[in-house]
Amino acid sequence: MPARLVVSSPKTISRERGEAAVVAAAVYGLSAVELELEEDPAARFLDQVRRQVEAMRLVDALSRELPNREYYHLHITELDLYFDGYNFCFGLAMDKSAVVSTYRLKHPRPERFIERLKKEVIHEVGHMLGLKHCPNPRCVMYFSNTILDTDMKGVEPCPRCRNLLMKWP
Numbered sequence: 001m002p003a004r005l006v007v008s009s010p011k012t013i014s015r016e017r018g019e020a021a022v023v024a025a026a027v028y029g030l031s032a033v034e035l036e037l038e039e040d041p042a043a044r045f046l047d048q049v050r051r052q053v054e055a056m057r058l059v060d061a062l063s064r065e066l067p068n069r070e071y072y073h074l075h076i077t078e079l080d081l082y083f084d085g086y087n088f089c090f091g092l093a094m095d096k097s098a099v100v101s102t103y104r105l106k107h108p109r110p111e112r113f114i115e116r117l118k119k120e121v122i123h124e125v126g127h128m129l130g131l132k133h134c135p136n137p138r139c140v141m142y143f144s145n146t147i148l149d150t151d152m153k154g155v156e157p158c159p160r161c162r163n164l165l166m167k168w169p
């Protein structure tokens with residue numbers, strides 16, 4: 001398993017990216033590197049009618065950019081995401097690539113916004129590390145159907161998910 005995590009985003013959300021990178025690295029014991037992008041790659045997959053980005057196509061493109069790379073890549077975008085039959089998604093992960101959107105995480109209190117972002121980032125990094133959805137609503141790997149689910153869950157994997165992580169080499 002790679003031990004490195006690259007967290008990218010456009011400049012407009014560099015502070016948020018920094019906070020997310022620090023917490024994701026701490027929760028999973030990875031070393032995180034930040035990458036500031038001039039252009040948001042998500043914009044290339046924006047559906048002009050829906051005004052949303054097709055998350056799967058974006059994640060797929062991210063994984064093709066550097067095949068066989070020895071690190072995980074999480075991208076943070078401000079654009080809204082959707083996936084398959086869902087009206088929207090907070091994020092999506094596949095293999096060693098993932099994306100999280102800040103679009104639906106906004107809150108009048110900035111600390112609440114950051115808290116939500118951290119949870120969604122830790123959730124998607126968990127998927128990259130092999131974790132599946134967890135039935136425990138307090139676990140970060142619980143599937144968020146709505147932002148209320150995100151607010152209810154914690155920032156950390158539950159003991160059961162932690163255990164699964166430890167079993168893998």
Ligand SMILES: [Zn+2]
Nearest residue numbers: 123127133143
């Ligand atoms: Zn998930």
Ligand SMILES: [Zn+2]
Nearest residue numbers: 134139158161
């Ligand atoms: Zn769990």
